[in-house]
Amino acid sequence: MNKLTFGQFGIMSVNYQQYSLGYCLDSIAKNGFNYIDFWGGAPHYCAFDTPVSKRQKRVLDIRRMLDERGLKMSVFTAEQICLYPINVASSNPYVRKKSLEIVKNYIEDTKEFGADYYFAQMGYGLFDEDWDEAYKRSVEALQEMAEYAQKIGVKMVMEQLQRYESNLCYDTKTLRDLIKAVDSPYLTACVDCVAAAVGGETVEDYYETFGEIHHAHLADGAPAGHLVPGEGENPIESYLQSFADHGYKGSITMEINNQIYFDDPDEATKNTARWLKNCPIVEG
Numbered sequence: 347m348n349k350l351t352f353g354q355f356g357i358m359s360v361n362y363q364q365y366s367l368g369y370c371l372d373s374i375a376k377n378g379f380n381y382i383d384f385w386g387g388a389p390h391y392c393a394f395d396t397p398v399s400k401r402q403k404r405v406l407d408i409r410r411m412l413d414e415r416g417l418k419m420s421v422f423t424a425e426q427i428c429l430y431p432i433n434v435a436s437s438n439p440y441v442r443k444k445s446l447e448i449v450k451n452y453i454e455d456t457k458e459f460g461a462d463y464y465f466a467q468m469g470y471g472l473f474d475e476d477w478d479e480a481y482k483r484s485v486e487a488l489q490e491m492a493e494y495a496q497k498i499g500v501k502m503v504m505e506q507l508q509r510y511e512s513n514l515c516y517d518t519k520t521l522r523d524l525i526k527a528v529d530s531p532y533l534t535a536c537v538d539c540v541a542a543a544v545g546g547e548t549v550e551d552y553y554e555t556f557g558e559i560h561h562a563h564l565a566d567g568a569p570a571g572h573l574v575p576g577e578g579e580n581p582i583e584s585y586l587q588s589f590a591d592h593g594y595k596g597s598i599t600m601e602i603n604n605q606i607y608f609d610d611p612d613e614a615t616k617n618t619a620r621w622l623k624n625c626p627i628v629e630g
Contacts, residue, residue: 348590350598352630355622356381356420358563358601361611363387368411373612375415377619382417383563383599384408384459386424386452393448394430401451405458412459420597421503421561422456423465424449427511434487435469435480435514442483445469449491456500462597463561466491466502466533468524470512477513484514485527492530503536503561508544508570517545518555536561540601543569543580549588559594563601572603574614575621586627 357379362370367390374382388395396404412419426432426449434449436442449466456464468488471480488504495502506521515521525533537552537559544567552559564585565571566578575582589598600618607614622628 347627348587348593349627349629350586350590350594352378352622352628353380354594354596355379355598355600355628356383357615357618358383358385358423358599358603359390360385360387360423360601360603361607361614363389364608365611367391367408370611371411371415371417373615375417377612377615379615379619380416380418381420381597381599382412383421383423383465383597383601384419384461386422386455387430392425392430393432393451401455402458405455409459419459419461420599421463421465422452422459422461424452426467427470427507432467433469434467434491435471435484437471437475437480437483442487446487446490450494453491453495453500453502454498457498463501463503463536464495465536466504467507468504468512468515470514473513481514485524488524488528488533489530492528492533496530496532500532501560502533504533505536505538505563506541506545507538508541516541518542518547518551522555534558534560536563538563538601539580539582539585540565540567540570540572543567548581549585553588553592559589559592559596561596562589562594562598564598565601565603572601574602574607574617575600575625576617583625583627586625590627 535556566573
């Protein structure tokens with residue numbers, strides 16, 4: 347049976363948003379993970395809690411904190427949906443312009459962090475707005491982002507979302523169409539296993555659609571929820587077996603992101619590590 351290795355897995359820092367970044371990094375490293383999927387949100391780091399004049403120093407400080415703990419950033423996942431006023435597909439020209447300026451700064455940060463990827467988002471249109479116009483704005487914004495990423499040498503990945511997060515990309519077809527419309531080798535597909543489950547899709551569906559997957563977000567759910575493995579109903583071992591059978595060598599983010607864990611994210615990370623180490627598809 348083909349297997350994955352424990353070293354391929356990382357933890358998204360979003361679950362630690364009620365704790366300091368130092369506590370977050372200590373917890374992830376202590377529980378044996380090598381990778382962090384860095385959630386770019388307050389209070390850890392984002393455009394709204396770091397003055398522009400202090401941005402470079404803050405980024406270098408974070409890189410130092412990672413190095414000191416032997417952690418590598420797999421992806422910089424800056425918050426862009428729902429919680430923050432960043433929307434590259436907004437019908438408000440000012441919001442769209444400011445959003446692109448912020449995202450370009452985040453792409454620069456990705457390079458300084460030494461991350462493998464910047465996590466791109468397609469934005470969203472309001473449900474009572476013209477869908478075609480919102481989609482057009484999204485494609486144009488993603489093309490501008492991809493051109494800038496290519497200019498400075500940063501690769502980007504993008505996943506499908508749930509419909510309440512974006513009405514522009516919510517399954518394999520809409521993700522495939524967006525990536526095809528942008529037409530850049532610097533924007534490739536990521537699979538979010540929870541969003542896939544919500545949409546009635548599997549990891550195999552993504553391999554059939556894209557042929558290759560460059561990053562993955564994994565968590566349990568019912569089917570939504572972003573729960574610790576084993577605390578939901580989703581067929582996580584089946585997902586992992588699909589990755590293993592396709593010879594996947596990239597990183598997999600454990601996106602444990604639920605308010606039930608916010609008071610003790612270290613325990614959630616510990617239980618996630620324990621589940622992975624007991625999983626028959628994961629070695630080491």
